[in-house]
């Protein structure tokens with residue numbers, strides 16, 4: 001496909017997204033009906049779509065309207081020559097579109113920093129003076145980070161192996177196992193170190209949360225919201241393969257790749273049947289550590305999933321906080337006396353973080369609050385929150 005044809009494709013996909021289809025679905029549907037498009041075309045179109053969504057309000061202003069075409073006109077800045085109307089390219093720019101690109105910048109903070117108006121209050125509550133730099137960071141692409149499986153390789157050896165396959169990565173000082181890919185991201189999935197489990201794709205902040213959880217060799221550890229299992233595997237690495245590592249998710253299909261990935265990483269992981277939205281009724285598992293990486297607004301990861309920032313409503317946020325309360329209570333049941341519950345979200349919002357911890361401690365008097373970890377994209381990875389909640393030891397017998 002020509003660069004101009006890719007722009008036309010992105011316009012089409014964005015129109016679907018603006019009409020309400022999730023971006024990943026709209027891209028997949030476009031790809032299914034255009035078998036002629038190669039992997040590079042699809043990746044380039046996806047980049048255009050996500051770049052446009054990250055800066056949706058700014059681009060709508062620069063492109064003369066909140067339509068697929070408006071966003072792509074805004075995004076393509078100086079590349080006016082691509083709007084030639086021939087060979088599947090988009091139609092030439094109109095006078096109004098040319099004028100829009102020259103209009104002076106300005107507007108409210110949410111307009112300038114590309115987030116919905118109603119989010120200004122909760123984000124200000126959460127971020128205070130960091131609101132502007134954090135929202136600015138969320139307007140840009142996320143880096144690609146890897147976790148070295150320290151049981152199988154040192155960071156230096158992993159970097160050397162990746163380099164042989166065309167992936168240049170460098171260690172990140174903030175986390176002993178973390179690497180950041182500087183070049184060759186598209187070659188990663190064919191690199192030997194990735195295929196044999198020496199490295200996993202995992203954001204720096206997710207790795208920091210897994211370390212913060214504090215799993216130790218020999219413990220019984222439950223990852224209650226395991227999802228794809230990224231943190232399960234990181235917990236297993238900290239356990240050095242010793243102890244009992246259990247994964248649970250209400251939607252077990254999400255864990256489908258966990259077993260092959262665990263095998264590749266040299267770890268053994270048990271999965272348990274889903275407990276349902278109200279938690280389990282069977283015997284509690286008596287774990288030393290339970291991680292509840294709860295469903296959330298994903299505000300800390302908006303640069304990876306910019307679609308989410310335009311979809312989230314106040315009603316969704318309220319529903320998520322109720323779900324987080326239920327997940328915390330259900331997960332807490334499996335913590336042994338003297339054990340630890342770690343609550344984590346990739347949200348920046350106080351409503352989903354500190355407020356949930358405070359409400360949990362009110363409901364569950366046998367737990368006490370402890371350390372917290374708060375990360376924003378200014379720390380280098382996604383925004384994340386984690387809190388350690390210690391269950392009081394059982395009173396001495398007699």
Ligand SMILES: C[S@@+](CC[C@H](N)C(=O)[O-])C[C@H]1O[C@@H](n2cnc3c(N)ncnc32)[C@H](O)[C@@H]1O
Pocket residue numbers: 206224225226227228229230231232248249250251254276277278293294295296326327330
């Ligand atoms: C933030 S994601 C987990 C991401 C995962 N820990 C990782 O590191 O890749 C939250 C997960 O919680 C699961 N979930 C939602 N409601 C749940 C519930 N009531 N009990 C357990 N898991 C739940 C979702 O299916 C989803 O996979």
